[in-house]
Amino acid sequence: MAPLAAREAFLDWLARERRASPETVEAYGRDVADLLAFLSAHHGGEPDLAALRLADLRAFLAYRAGLGIGAASRARQLSALKTFLRFLVRRHGLAPLPLGGLSGPRRKPPVPRALTEDQARIATLDSAEDSPALAARNTALFTLLYGCGLRISEALSLNMRDAPRAGLGLRVLGKGGKERIVPVLPAVEAAVEEWLRHRGPATPDAPLFTGAKGGRLDPAVAQRALRDLRRLAGLPEHATPHALRHSFATHLLGGGADLRAIQELLGHASLSTTQRYTGVDQAGLLETWRRAHPRAD
Known part of the structure; x- marks a missing residue:
């Protein structure tokens, strides 16, 4: 032919x-x-x-x-x-x-998109919910994602017995059944305690975060909650639950944390996965330099 x-x-x-x-x-x-x-x-x-x-x-x-x-x-x-x-x-x-x-060209993994510290603060403190209980739940969840660097699936798999306590390590079951321990900030404990005051008593094996019908919270509901807040508060389009995990890593790196320590906290199997955050941080440093240096123009 x-x-x-x-x-x-x-x-x-x-x-x-x-x-x-x-x-x-x-x-x-x-x-x-x-x-x-x-x-x-x-x-x-x-x-x-x-x-x-x-x-x-x-x-x-x-x-x-x-x-x-x-x-x-x-x-x-x-x-x-x-x-x-x-x-x-x-x-x-x-x-x-x-x-x-015949293998195609290797695609570079996308560089994680982090929020600024102010944007992360808005995402973890504000809410688009009218219900005080739902607002407290969302605040607790998003504070946990940003404060501990959890994946949304990891956070929503937690049970009441896993409720984070400051000063104690939070045991997280990650990808491939790999377990890790992450430290808990007082702000994370306080946000979860406020949610639990609304949630009420439950058995130790009950889900920590629940939906409207009392079952384990669906990830799509959490994603929609942050999307609503994003529109209400004028946050960027990449303000998603996973972006809070990216922000956790990027802000730690910017604060001088060791890359291998961040790898352990995120539960990455390979350091090369964690190293993507160095590109994010360097981009942020360059932008800061451009804004602040008198000869940047």
């Missing part, structure tokens, strides 16, 4: 059988067109898809990288091209390529 006819057949299949959105069809069409144009220039004539090799695809990705195309865009484009080639194998008898041996 001629290259252009193969492209048109592929796009028709995407639209009719896969019911892909017009935007997806258009994007995949561009991706295939980019490959065909490269192959024409690379081989000096109309490309023969039956003779396509992994080396051709690697050369194409290297060419795109040389144009300054980012790793995420190149990885997405490679995924589209693999779909195109598998379509040709299934529908038009193209000899299969060992595409499993």
Whole structure:
């Protein structure tokens, strides 16, 4: 099949059988067109898809990288091209390529987005709730996330027996069943105690944070509560429960805490995961320098 006819057949299949959105069809069409144009220039004539090799695809990705195309865009484009080639194998008898041996560019993990100290203070002290009990619950939860660096799932898995006490370590069960001990600030204990005054007595194995019907609080409800506060208080869009954990790490780092100590507090298996926060902190330091240095302009 001629290259252009193969492209048109592929796009028709995407639209009719896969019911892909017009935007997806258009994007995949561009991706295939980019490959065909490269192959024409690379081989000096109309490309023969039956003779396509992994080396051709690697050369194409290297060419795109040389144009300054980012790793995420190149990885997405490679995924589209693999779909195109598998379509040709299934529908038009193209000899299969060992595409499993072709790995895309490694995507850099996103840099965590932390709140400023003032924004974190608003998120942990204010509330969009009219109910004093719900306001106390949300304040306690968000103070715990920011004060102890917990994941939302870790905080919501706590039971009454786990209620944090200042001066005592809070035992947290993290990813993969890995246990860690984190210190508890007096502000965290005070916020949780205020919530428990509204919650009332419960058995030791009852959930620490409950929803409207008394069951364990759903993460989506907590996320919605912070989203409502975000809109009410003018907090940035990245003000989420997980951003409070990021802020815990970033503010500790900015205060001079050791990176390995932060790794232990966060429960990261690898130090490289924790090291992403150094980029956040350096960006903050640079912005401070730009604002404060008399010769920054």
